[in-house]
Amino acid sequence: MLIKRPAPGSSAEIQPSEITSESVYLNRRTLLQAALAAGVVGIGSAWTKPAAAEGADLKFTRNDALSLNERPNEYLDITTYNNFYEFGIDKSAPAQNSGHFRPTPWTVTIDGEAEVKGKFALEDILKPHALEERVYRLRCVEAWSMVIPWVGIPLGAVLKRFKPTSKAKYVAFTTVLRPAEMPGQRYPVLEWPYVEGLRIDEAMHPLAFLAVGLYGKTLPNQNGAPLRLVTPWKYGFKGIKSIVEIRFTEREPPTAWNISAPHEYGFYANVNPNVDHPRWSQARERRIGGGLFSAKVPTQMFNGYEKEVASLYRGMDLRKYY
Amino acid sequence: MNDATLANRQAAIANRSHLVRRYLKPVLFVVCLLPFVRLLLGAFGIAGFGLGTNEVETVQDVTGNWGLRFLVITLAITPLRDWFDAPWLIQLRRMLGLYAFFYVLLHFLTWLFLDQGLYWAGIGEDIAKRPFITIGFLALLLLIPLAVTSTNGMMRRLGKRWKSLHRLVYGITLLGVWHFWWQVKADIREPALYLAITVVLLGWRAWKARRRFASP
Numbered sequence: 006m007l008i009k010r011p012a013p014g015s016s017a018e019i020q021p022s023e024i025t026s027e028s029v030y031l032n033r034r035t036l037l038q039a040a041l042a043a044g045v046v047g048i049g050s051a052w053t054k055p056a057a058a059e060g061a062d063l064k065f066t067r068n069d070a071l072s073l074n075e076r077p078n079e080y081l082d083i084t085t086y087n088n089f090y091e092f093g094i095d096k097s098a099p100a101q102n103s104g105h106f107r108p109t110p111w112t113v114t115i116d117g118e119a120e121v122k123g124k125f126a127l128e129d130i131l132k133p134h135a136l137e138e139r140v141y142r143l144r145c146v147e148a149w150s151m152v153i154p155w156v157g158i159p160l161g162a163v164l165k166r167f168k169p170t171s172k173a174k175y176v177a178f179t180t181v182l183r184p185a186e187m188p189g190q191r192y193p194v195l196e197w198p199y200v201e202g203l204r205i206d207e208a209m210h211p212l213a214f215l216a217v218g219l220y221g222k223t224l225p226n227q228n229g230a231p232l233r234l235v236t237p238w239k240y241g242f243k244g245i246k247s248i249v250e251i252r253f254t255e256r257e258p259p260t261a262w263n264i265s266a267p268h269e270y271g272f273y274a275n276v277n278p279n280v281d282h283p284r285w286s287q288a289r290e291r292r293i294g295g296g297l298f299s300a301k302v303p304t305q306m307f308n309g310y311e312k313e314v315a316s317l318y319r320g321m322d323l324r325k326y327y
Numbered sequence: 328m329n330d331a332t333l334a335n336r337q338a339a340i341a342n343r344s345h346l347v348r349r350y351l352k353p354v355l356f357v358v359c360l361l362p363f364v365r366l367l368l369g370a371f372g373i374a375g376f377g378l379g380t381n382e383v384e385t386v387q388d389v390t391g392n393w394g395l396r397f398l399v400i401t402l403a404i405t406p407l408r409d410w411f412d413a414p415w416l417i418q419l420r421r422m423l424g425l426y427a428f429f430y431v432l433l434h435f436l437t438w439l440f441l442d443q444g445l446y447w448a449g450i451g452e453d454i455a456k457r458p459f460i461t462i463g464f465l466a467l468l469l470l471i472p473l474a475v476t477s478t479n480g481m482m483r484r485l486g487k488r489w490k491s492l493h494r495l496v497y498g499i500t501l502l503g504v505w506h507f508w509w510q511v512k513a514d515i516r517e518p519a520l521y522l523a524i525t526v527v528l529l530g531w532r533a534w535k536a537r538r539r540f541a542s543p
Contacts, residue, residue: 082380090514285453289446291384297386300446
């Protein structure tokens with residue numbers, strides 16, 4: 006099963022991130038009071054932070070080698086400020102509109118250039134792997150960023166189990182299509198379902214991650230439950246959510262934002278302060294949580310993961326392959 | 328119309344004008360200030376108000392939205408006056424126009440101080456290289472002479488030229504809609520709505536001007 010709890014009396018460690026810190030706890034109280042006050046005067050939820058429902062506890066170990074030493078953003082910010090157009094275009098919409106989404110039971114179809122193919126229950130995909138926590142930076146193409154403690158499994162290890170063939174040059178991902186549960190899919194803001202892809206060497210990179218949780222708990226619906234991609238050196242939109250299909254392909258697969266605006270969003274979408282979005286600069290970013298008067302910080306090449314991933318793109322013109 | 332009814336009518340108009348000045352304008356002044364008050368309360372966390380997760384973005388969105396809304400509302404005054412035979416509406420136009428300038432200016436200043444943090448290299452580059460920012464900045468610049476010449480004294484001094492000058496607001500509103508349209512990522516429904524309203528308001532003026540020209 007996905008949800009594991011330490012048996013009573015077992016020596017399983019309680020991770021620091023499993024404990025609600027005092028500041029979060031106190032914050033929650035003031036937020037609840039604020040929500041009440043706002044309710045009285047009839048103010049919309051974009052103005053106050055709604056209380057986020059929390060998932061079930063997960064059992065995992067922290068991968069220190071691949072984790073940042075930075076303080077993660079607050080759980081509330083991570084779960085109420087989301088780009089997940091399937092639930093609406095406002096940042097607050099996913100938290101508000103994802104209540105009817107059912108992430109269990111869940112199956113993932115594996116298809117394409119691989120020896121092992123078929124429909125698998127999510128539990129069976131996760132079973133052979135130990136869950137780990139990784140604190141990654143997330144840089145949105147809109148020039149804001151967060152630090153998020155994800156829980157999940159390395160993508161490469163999962164993909165290898167399906168024995169991709171020599172023709173598998175790329176990996177394509179598809180989000181579930183459920184307009185009844187995902188109100189944003191009723192409008193063609195993007196072409197639904199959302200699709201994404203990676204080159205096979207990118208997908209096999211140790212940093213590429215499949216997340217099933219954050220802050221030690223199962224993913225909330227608005228963050229891509231029950232299974233999402235995390236590629237921390239790429240812009241956030243590469244991190245496709247609520248994945249139902251993984252397909253190995255010989256050709257570069259289409260990707261949702263590239264279909265929508267090809268000259269603005271490329272297939273690679275690597276974080277790069279030197280290559281601007283046609284309409285705004287990518288040189289600096291706003292770190293969420295700094296408040297009204299915090300300055301923007303410089304964006305780092307490959308979002309700070311240059312040492313790890315630069316070799317993947319050696320010899321490539323990153324202005325052309327943006 | 329005999330002299331007595333004309334005098335009555337003039338008295339009624341004067342009375343209504345007095346009511347608008349005395350009651351409606353102060354109330355409207357306060358109502359138009361509410362989005363700003365809400366931002367202030369949010370910025371200082373008063374009475375449970377906040378600015379959401381990305382505070383700077385919220386301030387930018389709210390001031391920008393209201394700047395554009397007040398531009399459109401100001402443009403709507405003349406057509407509404409004619410459609411509903413409500414000449415008193417004109418008395419509100421200057422205040423609404425100045426509120427448009429107020430929110431657009433706040434939008435610019437908060438971009439300068441809060442978003443860019445007075446990082447001049449980035450500011451210069453954005454204005455020069457990002458068309459949507461260039462357009463927004465141009466709209467702000469064009470609004471300045473309109474705000475400056477909004478006083479009664481300036482109206483008198485400029486005479487006929489005042490009206491020509493203030494027709495700039497047609498172009499400014501279109502620049503505002505364009506500015507909004509170009510910063511949207513994928514969902515153009517909202518800027519499209521602003522464009523539709525603006526086109527109706529400007530189209531009606533063009534139609535009226537043509538009709539007047541055709542049959543003097």
